[in-house]
Amino acid sequence: MAMISHYAPLGAGHVNPTIGIVAELVxxxxxxxxxxxxxxxxxxxxxxxxxxxxxxxxxxxGLEDPPQMHSRHLIRAMGYLLEETTALMPLLTAHPRPDLVLHDGPLAVWGRVLAHHWAVPSVEVWPNLVSNRHWSMNRYSKVNPLDPRFIVMMLRFASYLRKYGIRDVGGFFEGTSATRRLVTVPRAFQYAGETFEGFRFVGPVLGDRAADSGWTPPAPDRPVLLVSLGSAYNRRPDLYRAIVSTAAVQPWHVVLSIGEVDPAGLGPLPPNVEVHPQVPQLSVLRHARAFVTHAGMGGTMEGIAARVPLVALPQMAEQRANADRISGLGLGRALDPDTVTPDRLWAAVDAVAEDPAVRERLAWMAGQIEAAGGAPAAADEIEAALP
Known part of the structure; x- marks a missing residue:
């Protein structure tokens, strides 16, 4: 038996993928x-x-959303990471030294500092697309390394990391010191997936959340459409109002997850629309025939695993990359959230729900998810990394 310390940041998309892994280790x-x-x-x-x-x-x-580590948000996000790491390190180092550190790769960078500080192996969990010289998120979000603000931020981070004996700042942010790097995406979904070495693509780990309850499906005469823009970047009352105002004439039963948006501002609800701050998504997906999603990786993987056709409305750069992958692999369609109209949205929903080619591709990718290994494969990698 090993002592393992697990670290995750604020953000459901970074916590949920590790729940099943932690459960398997226990x-x-x-x-x-x-x-x-x-x-x-x-x-x-x-x-x-x-x-x-x-x-x-x-x-x-009062930060409403997890920081976005790309594009024009990168410098500010690095400041948030430095602030969070500085605040957490004194608290975390007061706890006993573990045999291994398990942490979120993109955001919980304090896990890297802790692993170096304790001189123990580390395993990073990446719940998103990863980058190498063949494919990078820079295709969707350019970063200017000569920006004076970027240079100042790197110097601030370097100064902090030197206190813990870390001098390779570039390698630190790339996670090159990790003993293992796990990606909770199947290799087939990763752009240029065959070119990646040093990553183990274990696929999504849905864990026991598949047993989530609290939602009752409607009468079987209407197909279910789930609309969810995730737990962050989901403040789109205009989109929700457009769906509510046009749903009455549609054949769908619409389950609308709106986060912290005020439902009173959506107008009268037709009988075939239900609105919730959040829903047990996996339970709803088991009954859904289509899924309008922001194309966050968590929701994307859950939709594919349930073999539900996707209509992607990406809200940020990382989600645009996912949405393009959904479209390119034939798993659904991608729409521009800034120009989408109700007519285009309903047309896309109807099209993907009735397209046998989409169903076929979803079945193929769901098979890739199953073959990736999930929580047992992740736990095997973690055990292999133990001293």
Whole structure:
């Protein structure tokens, strides 16, 4: 039995992919302690792991969404990461040294600092597309390395990391010091997937959330359409109003997940529309015939695993890359959220739901997900990384 410390940042898209992995490690007898923000404590406790809720500077500062590590948001996001890491390190180093550090790769960079500080192996979990010299997110979000603000931020980070004996700042941000890097996406979905070395594509780990309940499907005379723009970047009352105002004449039963948007501003609800702040997404997807999604990787993988045709409305650069992949692989369609009209949206929903080619491609990709190995494959990699 090994002592494993798990670290995840504020953001459901970065916590959810690790829940099943932590549960599998606990099932195998490992002593896992999960350090997560309070809002995820109950979710993690259900895995059987010991949970230590930690504060988040992002949350206390009123940061509405997890920072976007790309494009024009990169410099500000790096500042958030430095602030979060600086605040958490004194708290986390006060806990016993583990045998291995398991952490979110894109955002929980304090896991890298801790692994170096304790001189223990680390395993990173990447819940998104990854980059190498053959394919990079720079295709969707250019970063100017000569921007004076970027240089100043790198110098600030370098100064902080030197306190812990870390001098290769570029390698630090690329995660090259990790013992293992797990990607919760099947290799077939990754752009240029065959060119990637040093990553293990274990596919999405849905865990016990498949047992989520609390939603009752409608009468079987109407197909179910799920509309969800995720837990972040989902403040689109204009889109929700357009769907509500045009749904009455559609043959669909619409399940609309709107986050923190005020439902009172959506207008009268027709009988075939239900609105919720959030829904047990996997439960709804088991009954859905189409899924309008922001193309976040978590929702995308859940839709594919359930073999539900996708209509993507990406809200940010990473989601645009996912949306293009959905379209390019024949798993659904991608629409421009800035120009989409109700007529175009309903037409796309009807088209993907009735297209046998989309169903065939979804079945193929769902098979790729199953073959990737999920939580058992991830746990095997973590055990292989142990001293």
């Amino acid at each position: 099932r195998r007898g490992h002593d896992v302690t999960s350090f997560v923000p309070q809002r995820f404590a109950d979710r993690m406790a259900a895995t059987g792991a010991r949970v230590v809720p930690v504060p988040s500077a992002w949350e206390s500062a």
